[in-house]
Amino acid sequence: MGLLSPLNSLLFHTMYDVAIIGLGCAAYTAAIYTARYKLTTLLVGESEGGMGMTAAEVGNWPGDQEVTGPDLMERFKNHALSFDDVTHTIARVEKAEKMEGGFRLTYQSGETAEAKTLIFATGSNKRHLGIPGEEEFSGKGVSYCATCDGFFYKGKTVAVAGGGDSAVEGAAIIAQVAAKVYLIHRRDAFRAEPFWIDRVQSKENIEFVLSREVVEVLGDGKVTAIRLNEPFNGSDTLAVDGFFIEVGTIPAVALAEQLGCTLDAKGHVAVGANMGTSVPGVFGAGDVTSGSNHFEQFATAAGEGCVAANSVFSYLQSRH
Ligand SMILES: Cc1cc2nc3c(=O)[nH]c(=O)nc-3n(C[C@H](O)[C@H](O)[C@H](O)COP(=O)(O)OP(=O)(O)OC[C@H]3O[C@@H](n4cnc5c(N)ncnc54)[C@H](O)[C@@H]3O)c2cc1C
Incomplete structure (x- = not known):
């Protein structure tokens, strides 16, 4: 696992092969695959484990009759971070923009990172009801x-x-x-x-x-x-x-929208069979996308992360 200190990033402004935004099931899976393709991988996200941390009892992850979401995510994380080619950063990404030869991400801290390709694995946020008293008593019941x-x-x-x-x-x-x-x-x-x-x-x-x-x-x-x-x-x-x-979720599409990625009718990032978005070099995986018939599960998020990584590999090869 590589460590990205602010000093390092200032001194050596690496252009990663791929930046994966998210630290959930889809992102960790994508990182495992991109690392095995020997792609320099930036894995950056705000909340480690993502939505998976809230699943108390998972009975449908193949190979585990029963496992808790946090235990499963810990295993995903350890696997993804076991590769030297994966640089792990905990940060909120505020901005994604196109630049010569790739994309630039700007974190909440103001730091930036650059990559030739992107995989958005930003998941979703809980939907609110928008009723009187909801906000006032949020965290107070x-x-x-x-x-x-x-x-x-x-x-x-x-x-x-x-x-x-x-x-x-x-x-x-x-x-x-x-x-x-x-x-x-x-x-x-x-x-x-x-x-x-x-x-x-x-x-x-x-x-x-x-x-x-x-x-x-x-x-x-x-x-x-x-x-x-x-x-x-x-x-x-x-x-x-x-x-x-617990009335559903809203896909976290803000960064994808900044790059002009097309959304589908349900507000998810529209992806094709290869998990490519409407913007060349930008891919998506997991709950944020229109993939897997909107069936938002660990197994589908992992599958989409795997396909997105494979597509990044093909995309980069095709540019050489
Ligand atoms: C209570 C509950 C129980 C569940 N139980 C099951 C189950 O039993 N079986 C099953 O298969 N599925 C279950 N699910 C669904 C499963 O948890 C999700 O489908 C899966 O975790 C989605 O993974 P993901 O990687 O797509 O997104 P997430 O896990 O949501 O990860 C998104 C990541 O993106 C990061 N991110 C977002 N925006 C930014 C930004 N701007 N900058 C930086 N980082 C950002 C987040 O911090 C997070 O790390 C359950 C879900 C819930 C809520």
């Missing part, structure tokens, strides 16, 4: 990560909003410690994996609140209740100590 913060609610009553995997898994995990969990979904059926639906259905302390939306978070210094758009069991408020919002 409102959370966007049920599996991260659920354990603070031992013996308490909480609500989880959402109908996908994150919400249903989150409710199941919190129900292990909380006294009562309301699982609130605006539709009348969940779209989560049947595995997780079975799990929540078997928990006596989870109550489903279907065909309802949360319209306001109420509190006094911290969350005390949530208001629904329609009454449930005769009341439009539910008294809760915590409210977990």
